[in-house]
């Protein structure tokens with residue numbers, strides 16, 4: 001038996017052409033609204049970020065290497081923020097720091113925490129609205145040692161003797177016991193854009209920080225240019241160093257006189 005199913009003939013519905021036409025202005029309005037939103041006009045003000053201040057007290061042994069004398073006692077008369085540490089001037093034999101953790105997890109001496117955060121906040125505008133990242137703050141002696149040894153190995157691989165490699169490495173990475181990072185007053189800042197470094201060079205002094213190793217001062221600082229390395233010296237010294245276009249070593253010589 002054959003059952004004949006009767007299917008109703010599918011009626012071809014004619015699409016109504018008026019629909020897409022009606023939707024077009026709606027889509028346009030939505031696009032415009034989205035563009036307006038993206039352009040930033042309607043973004044709500046970001047709430048002020050609060051950085052919890054975590055204090056970590058540590059006592060550090062500067063342990064100068066090579067039997068060289070530690071920083072002379074006369075520097076005790078100098079305010080803490082003018083402590084000179086470079087490839088010829090080791091860290092004080094012992095010193096105490098209370099560390100504060102900054103966004104990203106690096107730590108600095110708590111006394112530079114506020115000016116540093118103020119500076120980074122102010123720099124946001126020239127860093128695609130992002131808080132510049134501190135990629136290196138306080139370093140332990142062990143950390144400095146491993147960075148230094150890595151650099152020496154790099155030069156040795158290029159065929160230099162250990163002695164040559166060590167001398168060359170010093171221009172880029174301070175030997176352990178000779179790094180400002182071990183003091184907790186120095187930071188390496190990573191910018192989302194190079195504009196950040198121009199901004200820092202022109203504005204960091206307002207917050208007490210200096211562009212520590214300009215290329216024009218390598219003979220005096222003993223360190224090759226590092227656009228990312230900023231050091232706290234207090235507002236007064238920073239302003240003078242900026243205005244006179246001198247480096248910390250030159251500034252300290254001047255105030256001695």
Ligand SMILES: [Zn+2]
Nearest residue numbers: 186187188229
């Ligand atoms: Zn650095």
